[in-house]
Structure formats: structure tokens, C-alpha cells
Amino acid sequence: xxxxxxxxxxxxxxxxxxxxxxxxxxxxxxxxxxxxxxxxxxxxxxxxxxxxxxxxxxxxxxxxxxxxxxxxxxxxxxxxxxxxxxxxxxxxxxxxxxxxxxxxxxxxxxxxxxxxxxxxxxxxxxxxxxxxxxxxxxxxxxxxxxxxxxxxxxxxxxxxxxxxxxxxxxxxxxxxxxxxxxxxxxxxxxxxxxxxxxxxxxxxxxxxxxxxxxxxxxxxxxxxxxxxxxxxxxxxx
Amino acid sequence: xxxxxxxxxxxxxxxxxxxxxxxxxxxxxxxxxxxxxxxxxxxxxxxxxxxxxxxxxxxxxxxxxxxxxxxxxxxxxxxxxxxxxxxxxxxxxxxxxxxxxxxxxxxxxxxxxxxxxxxxxxxxxxxxxxxxxxxxxxxxxxxxxxxxxxxxxxxxxxxxxxxxxxxxxxxxxxxxxxxxxxxxxxxxxxxxxxxxxxxxxxxxxxxxxxxxxxxxxxxxxxxxxxxxxxxxxx
Numbered sequence: 001x002x003x004x005x006x007x008x009x010x011x012x013x014x015x016x017x018x019x020x021x022x023x024x025x026x027x028x029x030x031x032x033x034x035x036x037x038x039x040x041x042x043x044x045x046x047x048x049x050x051x052x053x054x055x056x057x058x059x060x061x062x063x064x065x066x067x068x069x070x071x072x073x074x075x076x077x078x079x080x081x082x083x084x085x086x087x088x089x090x091x092x093x094x095x096x097x098x099x100x101x102x103x104x105x106x107x108x109x110x111x112x113x114x115x116x117x118x119x120x121x122x123x124x125x126x127x128x129x130x131x132x133x134x135x136x137x138x139x140x141x142x143x144x145x146x147x148x149x150x151x152x153x154x155x156x157x158x159x160x161x162x163x164x165x166x167x168x169x170x171x172x173x174x175x176x177x178x179x180x181x182x183x184x185x186x187x188x189x190x191x192x193x194x195x196x197x198x199x200x201x202x203x204x205x206x207x208x209x210x211x212x213x214x215x216x217x218x219x220x221x222x223x224x225x226x227x228x229x230x231x232x233x234x235x236x237x
Numbered sequence: 238x239x240x241x242x243x244x245x246x247x248x249x250x251x252x253x254x255x256x257x258x259x260x261x262x263x264x265x266x267x268x269x270x271x272x273x274x275x276x277x278x279x280x281x282x283x284x285x286x287x288x289x290x291x292x293x294x295x296x297x298x299x300x301x302x303x304x305x306x307x308x309x310x311x312x313x314x315x316x317x318x319x320x321x322x323x324x325x326x327x328x329x330x331x332x333x334x335x336x337x338x339x340x341x342x343x344x345x346x347x348x349x350x351x352x353x354x355x356x357x358x359x360x361x362x363x364x365x366x367x368x369x370x371x372x373x374x375x376x377x378x379x380x381x382x383x384x385x386x387x388x389x390x391x392x393x394x395x396x397x398x399x400x401x402x403x404x405x406x407x408x409x410x411x412x413x414x415x416x417x418x419x420x421x422x423x424x425x426x427x428x429x430x431x432x433x434x435x436x437x438x439x440x441x442x443x444x445x446x447x448x449x450x451x452x453x454x455x456x457x458x459x460x461x462x463x464x465x466x467x468x469x470x471x
Contacts, residue, residue: 069449070410070449070452073416074413074427074441075445077424077437078442078445081437081441082437082438082442083438084437085435175306176308178308179308186306186308186309186312190312193312199317200313200317203312203316204313206309207301207305210304211301211304211305214304
């Protein structure tokens with residue numbers, strides 16, 4: 001046992017692993033803040049996208065078009081470097097948030113995931129058949145109850161696999177925030193590489209952790225699918 | 238705020254630099270998409286033949302590369318690629334120092350990433366072609382090569398084109414990441430210009446606009462191709 005510990009302590013990969021794990025909380029907190037906010041805004045924007053008012057749906061559509069047509073890196077840089085160069089923002093209270101790379105990262109990730117997520121949810125909402133909505137209306141549901149009890153449950157259940165994909169893309173996207181000097185796992189891996197001149201060990205250590213995070217995310221989405229699709233479960237008997 | 242005069246062509250502005258950077262982005266995207274498609278075809282082949290080892294290798298490759306951030310893959314290939322190439326050349330008896338240029342490394346890195354996505358698309362397209370058609374072709378006496386060229390190929394392309402269009406958009410946007418290797422494409426040019434001129438907003442908005450232009454235009458191109466390949470179906 002002691003031989004094993006001594007061996008592990010000597011191995012560069014293991015030591016890198018310990019160092020990179022220290023950045024795990026920084027990665028996680030980015031996700032913990034931006035994913036729930038992104039989820040709620042995605043739902044709202046998806047409703048705006050299918051709205052009957054032309055102005056709202058056109059505005060949301062052009063927002064989605066711009067965000068999906070540009071790389072996330074451009075968006076992160078625009079918020080981190082671009083917004084900081086505007087005098088007006090530097091003097092306002094927003095500067096307390098936007099001078100931190102962390103909040104810039106959260107903002108960019110949220111904006112990005114809302115664009116992709118709302119397009120996914122739009123597909124789900126539009127897949128709810130007319131008959132289901134009409135029967136809801138005939139039962140006397142008002143608009144809010146119709147959304148809460150009929151449209152959202154059916155739509156969310158249908159889009160779970162593709163939203164799960166988006167969640168995994170978001171886990172991967174957090175690595176880009178390291179380019180704004182924010183020290184999460186990729187940032188630490190790059191620091192280790194600069195220190196030890198051993199790039200392969202440093203990045204493999206970070207890669208294993210990202211794989212593990214994504215594995216957890218896949219299991220979480222699978223659990224949700226199992227929970228919200230009771231009619232698709234294989235019967236036990 | 239936004240300074241239009243900084244984007245002039247010639248010595249006064251950055252217009253021509255950005256034009257070359259855009260061309261570089263297009264070059265890298267096309268090269269890595271092509272290389273990625275070749276890799277994807279090999280991966281699909283490895284997954285579909287009944288050999289446990291090749292299937293394991295292919296599945297391992299796609300799972301790992303898709304589960305790890307693109308930036309990490311690029312760092313790994315950029316910083317670790319040279320030592321691999323030197324190790325391989327040592328086996329063949331060459332002991333000198335070899336350094337791959339940024340274009341090669343960037344193309345290979347992006348191709349590695351885009352191949353995982355396109356392999357899924359191509360695999361699905363291959364499986365979508367009806368088995369009966371192959372049997373019909375066999376009954377007509379076509380040989381294996383002819384079946385692939387005349388029967389399977391066109392239909393795989395038709396099924397795969399929408400997905401390949403998506404992969405192309407992802408690849409195009411991923412090329413912004415290889416700015417970390419120092420290759421002067423749009424993103425790198427943006428950083429250089431905004432550092433010199435102290436006006437990041439101008440150049441970042443330009444970059445966003447250029448990417449938007451590229452994605453929109455190529456999206457239209459893929460729509461035309463899709464129409465062309467589904468002529469008999471509409």
C-alpha cells in the first residue's frame with residue numbers, strides 16, 4: 001500500500017490530477033449558475049419565438065440567429081474585452097460585475113445556452129399537437145394552466161435528449177472561460193504545462209475530469225428521461 | 238466606440254489584414270472538414286465491420302473526443318503533437334528537431350474534433366439506406382464497387398447532407414479556437430488589431446460579423462446542395 005502511495009506521488013499524472021481537481025469547483029460554479037438561469041430564459045425565449053406577435057418572434061429569432069452564427073469565443077471576448085472598453089459601462093454599477101472574468105463567463109455562457117436552448121424548446125412546443133391544446137381549452141384551462149399542465153410537460157419530455165446534448169456542450173464550453181484568465185480546470189492545466197513542460201500529462205489529467213463530468217451529466221439526463229417518461233419504461237413483470 | 242476608419246484597406250486600417258484572416262479561416266475550415274470526413278469514413282467503417290477491436294477503438298475515440306472540451310484537444314495536439322511526430326521519426330532513424338507549423342497542427346486538431354461528429358452523421362445515413370436496395374443491386378449483377386458508387390453512395394450523401402451541414406457550421410466556429418496556436422485567422426487577427434489600436438469593440442464586432450457572414454452564406458450553399466441531391470424525392 002505504501003509502495004503504491006509512494007509510486008503515485010512520484011507519477012506526474014497523479015500530481016497533476018490533484019492540482020487540476022482544485023479547479024473543479026470553479027468549473028462547477030460556472031455551470032451551477034449559468035445552466036438554471038439559461039434553462040428558465042430558454043423557456044421564456046422559446047415562448048417568445050412561437051408568439052403570435054411578429055415583433056417578439058422576429059426579435060428572438062434574430063437573437064438566436066446572431067448567437068448561433070458566431071463562435072462562443074467571440075461572445076466571451078466581446079463581453080470581457082468589448083464591454084469593458086465602453087466608458088459608459090465602466091462608470092456604471094455593472095462594472096463591479098463585468099470586471100470579474102467569472103461574471104463575464106457566466107453572462108456569455110448564459111447568453112449562448114439560451115440561444116441554443118430556446119431553439120430546442122421551440123421544437124418541443126411546436127410538436128405538441130393541436131388536439132391536446134384544444135382539449136385543454138375545452139376543459140376550461142386558462143393560458144397559464146395550459147402552459148404549465150399540458151404544453152411544458154409534453155414539450156420538455158420530448159426535447160430531453162437534445163437538451164441533454166446541449167448540457168454536455170455547455171460543460172465543454174466552460175473551458176473557454178479560461179481564456180479570460182479565469183482559473184478553472186483548463187486554465188490550471190495550462191499553468192501546469194507552463195511549469196513542468198509536460199503538456200500531455202497536464203491536459204490528459206484535465207481531460208479525464210471533463211470526461212467524468214460529462215459522464216455524470218449523461219447519467220443525470222438518463223435519469224430525467226426515465227423519470228418523466230413513465231410510459232416508456234420497460235415493465236418489471 | 239465603433240471606429241469605421243480602423244477597418245480601411247491599405248496601411249491606415251486593418252481591412253486587408255482581416256480579408257486575409259477570413260481567407261485563412263475558410264482554408265482551415267475546408268481542409269479540416271475534408272480531413273475530418275476522411276477520418277469519419279474510416280471510423281464508420283471500423284464501427285460497422287464485425288471486428289471487436291476496431292469497433293472498440295472507434296467507439297473509444299469518438300466518446301473521448303466528444304466528451305473533452307475542444308480547447309483541450311487543441312492544446313494537447315498543439316503542445317504534444319511535436320513530440321509524437323519526433324518520436325515517430327526517431328523510429329525511422331531521423332533524430333533532428335521537427336516543428337509542425339500552426340496551420341498543419343490546427344487543421345489536424347479541428348479535423349480530429351469534426352470527424353467525431355461527422356462519423357455519427359455518416360453512420361446514421363449509412364444505416365438509413367434500405368437493405369433491399371443492396372439486394373436488388375446484387376440481383377441485377379452489379380459488383381461491390383458498382384453498388385457502392387451507384388446505389389449506396391448517392392443515397393448516403395442525400396441522407397447525410399443536412400447533418401454534414403450542421404457539422405460544417407460547428408467546424409467553422411471551432412476554427413476560432415485555434416487562434417491559441419498563433420495561426421493568424423479571424424480571431425487571432427482580432428486580438429492583434431485590438432491590442433494595437435486599443436479598441437477591442439470595433440474588431441470584435443467585425444469578427445462576429447465576419448463569422449455570421451460565413452455561417453449564413455455556407456448555410457445557404459448547403460441548402461442548395463440538399464435540394465440538388467433530393468431532386469427525385471420532392
